[in-house]
Each structure stands twice: as structure tokens, then as C-alpha cells.
Amino acid sequence: MSVVPARVRTRRPTGSIVLAVYAVGVLVYLFLPIITIVAFSFNDPTSKFNLEWKGFTLDNWADPFAKGQLLDAMLYSLWIALWASVVATIIGGFVALALSRYRFRGGAFVNLFLVLPLTTPEVVLGASLLNFFVFADTPFLERGFRTILISHILFCVSFVSMTVKARVRGFDWTLEDAAMDLGAPPLRVFYKVTFPLIIPGILAAALLSFALSIDDYIITTMVSPVGGEPTFPLYIAGAFQREISPQINVLATMVLLVSVTLMAAGPVIGLLRRPKAATAP
Amino acid sequence: MARGGEDRNQRKGTWQPYAMLAPGMLWLLLFFLVPMLILLRYALSEPTDRFSGKYELTFRFANFTDAIGDFGSQFLRSFAYAGIATVLCIVLGYPLAYFIATKGGRYKNLLLGLVVVPFFTSYLVRTIAWTTIMGDNGPLLAISDGLSLTGLLDALKITTNGGMLQTQTAVIGGLTYNFLPFMVLPIYVSLEKIDLRLLDAAKDLYSTPRRAFWKVIFPLSLPGVFAGTLLTFIPASGDFVNAQFLGGPNQQMIGNVIQNQFFKLNDFATAAALSFVLMFIITVAVLVYARLFGTDELSV
Known part of the structure; x- marks a missing residue:
């Protein structure tokens, strides 16, 4: 009787060690390009292409904005991502609220309609939008800032709705009734009950939209004017043919640092705020 | 899922839900549904003449068969690359999750x-970093040189003439890398939901850990694997970034073809037809996959 459990116990540690080593290996694999990007921000390339290690220098960090176009592209991307995430979060957030808060006819259809853009390959979304803008043939929808923004909002809306919906799933909306029964005016109900409960989902959705927008290449390249003002990814794609400067790595490293700081700050702020905010279910 | 419980908390909407849905739905209608219909229109059209860039709707269904006939090999390659990358993502991602x-x-x-x-x-900077890692003077080939593996890797078709860039290895490797988190996260979510005391129960019933894993844990985590597969396979089969930056002329995927039809050849009808064929094949593949391995629980 006791033979089997004994065997189990002796086998377990080796299995665990193998699993741990494998998992660490995969994490290292995930970080290989990141290590490369950060390391090459200190490279001193002899050619225009910062793809082979030549020697250590701090020059790139001393002058991170040496490439004016690179900075412009970054700012353009930030500007688009800001607008795309604000608009997508507002209209997508309302869709999510409507779906989780109310019972109404057509809810299943709305859910399906929301998923469709997510299950469409990006190249097809890009193709349809490009054809649409060409077909519309009006100055307002001429390829440029507006068409990029429209497309980015489109692919963010579904992500926002899904994220917010997942966060507020199971939330007891009758809490609002309770607040109203206790004499709270509607605005106060929203501010004191609804808002604290939905804000984590809203923030997560906004950050996700921002990240998706700033990094999009496939759709953006299809709805941008040829030779027009490039977003950051479009600039990088063009640079791959002309000149890959170490400043690209410097900016990429900066973005990484900012994102990691934000991510680390999130839980810290959450910890500080916890005593005050209503605790979600 | 937990429909009953959710319904109880929901309120009956009259006009409010529709007002809240209106802006989002309008956006999707105007910039997703309408463009898709216009894409379909182009897919069934013919150019009026070679140079005008104008198209006439002639309901030419042969556009679809032409697209498959002319670019069959790129279609096959796309789905093969995406399929291999998806399997690699499971192999790498599942143990990590x-x-x-x-x-x-x-x-x-x-x-x-x-x-x-x-x-x-x-995404692009990351992908370009792989050109350094896999480059002719990069660390991967240096290691394989140091271990005198060059011949073996060539024989295994992992490298071609001692090089790794502009090979299928590079493109599949890039796809695997770029979509790995989309596999890890859903698998993690479904594993997280499993009550680990089930393992103790299996052990009490004299199951070996291996058997307990395959009989208890793995089946319960399948919704995550399923969701991860969709999140990996669909974007990977339509991707053109990895083939563009890591592959060569012989690694063109269908995404590259569609982009070329638009921007190099100005052939909107073929590009539109290719897009629909791609979507059709993906839909069929997903439905078949769902029938074979799927679960009711899609929303992880």
C-alpha cells in the first residue's frame, strides 16, 4: 500500500526542477530581444545599421533625440494613441456597461458584433478600411491622421468593451438602487457607487487601447498615405531600409522603462488607496 | 455561464441600453460592417481598364478561384507557418503557464x-532585434558554430547554408515569439481556475502525478489552450511583419501578398478576393477545430 505514495514522493522533486528550469528558459527566451534592444542602445555602430555589436558608448543616451524625425514619429504616435484610447474607452465603456447592466433584446447580437473585429485578421481589417476610404473618395476620409485615428478607435472599441465587461461581470447593480433608496441623488450614486466599481476596468481598458494603438503597424500602414507623416512603427519599418540608428534602441528602452514603472506603480497606488476605495467583489 | 445569477442583478432596460450602445455600435457599423461590404464589392469587381484605377461590379466570382489558384502556395505556407508557430507556442507556453x-x-x-x-x-523593434540575434554574426550562430552544430542544423533545415535569416526558421521563430504571451495568458487563466485539491484527490486514489496531470489538470485547462490557439493562429496566419523583416522572397505569406497587391500592383480586386479567401479558410479552420477540441466556454 505505501509503495505507491513513496514512489510519488521521490519522483516529484525532479519533475518540479525540470519544470522550473524549463519555465525560466522560456522567460529567458522572452527577454532575448529585450536584452538585445537595451544592449544595442549602448552600441557604437560603424555603419548606418545598428545591427552588429561594435563597441560601448554612452553617446546615444547623451543625445537621444538626435534623430528629429524619429522623435516626431514618436510624438505623432503618442498623439494618435491618446485620442484613440480616450474615444475608444468612452464609447466602448458605454457598450460594456449597457451589456452588463441591462437586460434587453439584441444583447447576444451585440456581443457577436463586438467579437467579429477581434477574430478578423488585421490585414483583412486594414484591407477593408483601405478599400472603404478609397471608395468613399471624399477629402474628409483622405488617408492621413483622421483615417488612422478612425481605424485605431475601431480595433480598440472591441477590446475596451470586452475588458470592461469582464471586470464588471457579476457586479450587483441593485447596489445602485440601495444607494437611491437611502436618498442619494443620481449623480451621487454614480460618483459614490458606480464609478469606484468600474474605474479599474476603465483604466485597464484605456491602457490596453493606448498600447495597441501606439504599436499598431499592419492596419496603420494600410490606411496611411504613402510617403506621409509616419507613426513610430511606420518610421521603424522605413528605417529598416535606410538607417537603423541606436537612438531607436534608446527610445525603445525609455518606453520600456516608463511602462515597467507604470506597471509597478499600479499595485503600489492600489495598496495606498485600498482603505478608502470600495472593494470590488 | 452563470447566466441566471447575472440576470438577477441586471435591470430591465427600455431605451437606456440602446442609447449607451449607440455610439459604439455606430462606429462598428460604419467602420467595420460597411468597409467589409465594400471589400466584398471590390472582390467581385473587375478593373474597367488597366490604368484608371476604377472598378466595376461585375459579380466575377472567378476572382476567388483565381486568388486561390495564383497564390495557393502562399496560402499553404501561411497556414503551415501559423500552425507550427501555434504548436510551438503551446509547447513553450503551457509549461510556463x-x-x-x-x-x-x-x-x-x-x-x-x-x-x-x-x-x-x-513590435517592430522587437522583431528587428531578432535579426541581430539570428544574424550571420549573431550569438545563435556563434553558439552553433562553437558546438560544431552547423552541419546538423543545415541537415535539419533549421539553417540554410549556415544562415538563419531569410529562412522559414526565422519567420516561424518570429511568429512564435511575437504571439507567445497570447498563449500563456489564457492558459494561465484557465489553470488558475482549477481547484488544485483535485490533484490531492487523484493522489489519494493512487494516481501518479503524470497520470493526474493528463487525466485531471490538462482536460480542465483545455478552454485556455483553445482560446490561446485562436489568439495565436488567427493573427499569425494573417501576419506579414515577420515574413517582411525576417524572411526572404521564398517566405512570403498571404499577408505580404495582399499588401503587395494593394501597394505595388494596385490590384484592389485581387487583394479583396484574397482577404475574403483568407477569412473564409480561417473561419472554417476555427469551426472544425471547435468541433474537434472546443468547449462551450469560449470567453476566458
């Missing part, structure tokens, strides 16, 4: 963060 979910302890969130952090840098 399992490790985090079962052994992560209080470091769970940190480990999950480590999975996501690399993807805070630009």
Missing part, C-alpha cells in the same frame, strides 16, 4: 508581469 499557476506562490503577479514586459516595446 503551469509553473506560474501552480508554483508561482506569492511571485505569481511578478512572473506574469515578466511574461508581459517584453511586449511593452515596439
Whole structure:
């Protein structure tokens, strides 16, 4: 009787060690390009292409904005991502609220309609939008800032709705009734009950939209004017043919640092705020 | 899922839900549905003449068969690359997700963060970093040289004439890398939901750990594998970034073809037809896959 459990116990540690080593290996694999990007921000390339290690220098960090176009592209991307995430979060957030808060006819259809853009390959979304803008043939929808923004909002809306919906799933909306029964005016109900409960989902959705927008290449390249003002990814794609400067790595490293700081700050702020905010279910 | 419980908390909407839905639905209608219909229109059209760039709707269904006939090999390659990358993502991602979910302890969130952090840098910059890693003077080939593996890797078709860039290895490797988190996260979520005491129950019933894993844990985590597969396979089969930056002329995927039809050849009808064929094949593949391995629980 006791033979089997004994065997189990002796086998377990080796299995665990193998699993741990494998998992660490995969994490290292995930970080290989990141290590490369950060390391090459200190490279001193002899050619225009910062793809082979030549020697250590701090020059790139001393002058991170040496490439004016690179900075412009970054700012353009930030500007688009800001607008795309604000608009997508507002209209997508309302869709999510409507779906989780109310019972109404057509809810299943709305859910399906929301998923469709997510299950469409990006190249097809890009193709349809490009054809649409060409077909519309009006100055307002001429390829440029507006068409990029429209497309980015489109692919963010579904992500926002899904994220917010997942966060507020199971939330007891009758809490609002309770607040109203206790004499709270509607605005106060929203501010004191609804808002604290939905804000984590809203923030997560906004950050996700921002990240998706700033990094999009496939759709953006299809709805941008040829030779027009490039977003950051479009600039990088063009640079791959002309000149890959170490400043690209410097900016990429900066973005990484900012994102990691934000991510680390999130839980810290959450910890500080916890005593005050209503605790979600 | 938990429909009843959710319904109880929901309120009956009259006009409010529709008002809240209106802006989002309008956006999807105007910039998703309408463009899709216009794409369909182009897919059934013919150019009026060679140079005008104007198209006439002639309901030419042969556009679809032409697209498959002319670009069959690129279609096959796309689905083969995407399929291999998806399998590699499961092989790499499942154990990692399992490790985090079962052994992560209080470091769970940190480990999950480590999975996501690399993807805070630009997709393109990350992909271009692989050209350094896999380059002729890069570390991977240096290691294989040092271990005198060059001949073996060539024989295994992992490298071609001692090079790795502009080969299928590079493109599949890039796809695998770029979509790995989309596999790890859903698998993690479904593993996290499993009551680990089931393992103790299996052990009490004299199951070996291996058997307990395959009979209890793995089947329960299938919804995550299923969701991860969709999140990996669909974007990977339509991707053209990895083939563009890591592959050569012989690694063109269908995404590259569609882009070329638009921007190099100005052939909107063929590009539109190709897009629909791609979507059709993906839909069929997903439905078949759902029938074979799927679960009711799609929303992880």
C-alpha cells in the first residue's frame, strides 16, 4: 500500500526542477530581444545599421533625440494613441456597461458584433478600411491622421468593451438602487457607487487601447498615405531600409522603462488607496 | 455561464441600453460592417481598364478561384507557418503557464508581469532585434558554430547554408515569439481556475502525478489552450511583419501578398478576393477545430 505514495514522493522533486528550469528558459527566451534592444542602445555602430555589436558608448543616451524625425514619429504616435484610447474607452465603456447592466433584446447580437473585429485578421481589417476610404473618395476620409485615428478607435472599441465587461461581470447593480433608496441623488450614486466599481476596468481598458494603438503597424500602414507623416512603427519599418540608428534602441528602452514603472506603480497606488476605495467583489 | 445569477442583478432596460450602445455600435457599423461590404464589392469587381484605377461590379466570382489558384502556395505556407508557430507556442507556453499557476506562490503577479514586459516595446523593434540575434554574426550562430552544430542544423533545415535569416526558421521563430504571451495568458487563466485539491484527490486514489496531470489538470485547462490557439493562429496566419523583416522572397505569406497587391500592383480586386479567401479558410479552420477540441466556454 505505501509503495505507491513513496514512489510519488521521490519522483516529484525532479519533475518540479525540470519544470522550473524549463519555465525560466522560456522567460529567458522572452527577454532575448529585450536584452538585445537595451544592449544595442549602448552600441557604437560603424555603419548606418545598428545591427552588429561594435563597441560601448554612452553617446546615444547623451543625445537621444538626435534623430528629429524619429522623435516626431514618436510624438505623432503618442498623439494618435491618446485620442484613440480616450474615444475608444468612452464609447466602448458605454457598450460594456449597457451589456452588463441591462437586460434587453439584441444583447447576444451585440456581443457577436463586438467579437467579429477581434477574430478578423488585421490585414483583412486594414484591407477593408483601405478599400472603404478609397471608395468613399471624399477629402474628409483622405488617408492621413483622421483615417488612422478612425481605424485605431475601431480595433480598440472591441477590446475596451470586452475588458470592461469582464471586470464588471457579476457586479450587483441593485447596489445602485440601495444607494437611491437611502436618498442619494443620481449623480451621487454614480460618483459614490458606480464609478469606484468600474474605474479599474476603465483604466485597464484605456491602457490596453493606448498600447495597441501606439504599436499598431499592419492596419496603420494600410490606411496611411504613402510617403506621409509616419507613426513610430511606420518610421521603424522605413528605417529598416535606410538607417537603423541606436537612438531607436534608446527610445525603445525609455518606453520600456516608463511602462515597467507604470506597471509597478499600479499595485503600489492600489495598496495606498485600498482603505478608502470600495472593494470590488 | 452563470447566466441566471447575472440576470438577477441586471435591470430591465427600455431605451437606456440602446442609447449607451449607440455610439459604439455606430462606429462598428460604419467602420467595420460597411468597409467589409465594400471589400466584398471590390472582390467581385473587375478593373474597367488597366490604368484608371476604377472598378466595376461585375459579380466575377472567378476572382476567388483565381486568388486561390495564383497564390495557393502562399496560402499553404501561411497556414503551415501559423500552425507550427501555434504548436510551438503551446509547447513553450503551457509549461510556463503551469509553473506560474501552480508554483508561482506569492511571485505569481511578478512572473506574469515578466511574461508581459517584453511586449511593452515596439513590435517592430522587437522583431528587428531578432535579426541581430539570428544574424550571420549573431550569438545563435556563434553558439552553433562553437558546438560544431552547423552541419546538423543545415541537415535539419533549421539553417540554410549556415544562415538563419531569410529562412522559414526565422519567420516561424518570429511568429512564435511575437504571439507567445497570447498563449500563456489564457492558459494561465484557465489553470488558475482549477481547484488544485483535485490533484490531492487523484493522489489519494493512487494516481501518479503524470497520470493526474493528463487525466485531471490538462482536460480542465483545455478552454485556455483553445482560446490561446485562436489568439495565436488567427493573427499569425494573417501576419506579414515577420515574413517582411525576417524572411526572404521564398517566405512570403498571404499577408505580404495582399499588401503587395494593394501597394505595388494596385490590384484592389485581387487583394479583396484574397482577404475574403483568407477569412473564409480561417473561419472554417476555427469551426472544425471547435468541433474537434472546443468547449462551450469560449470567453476566458
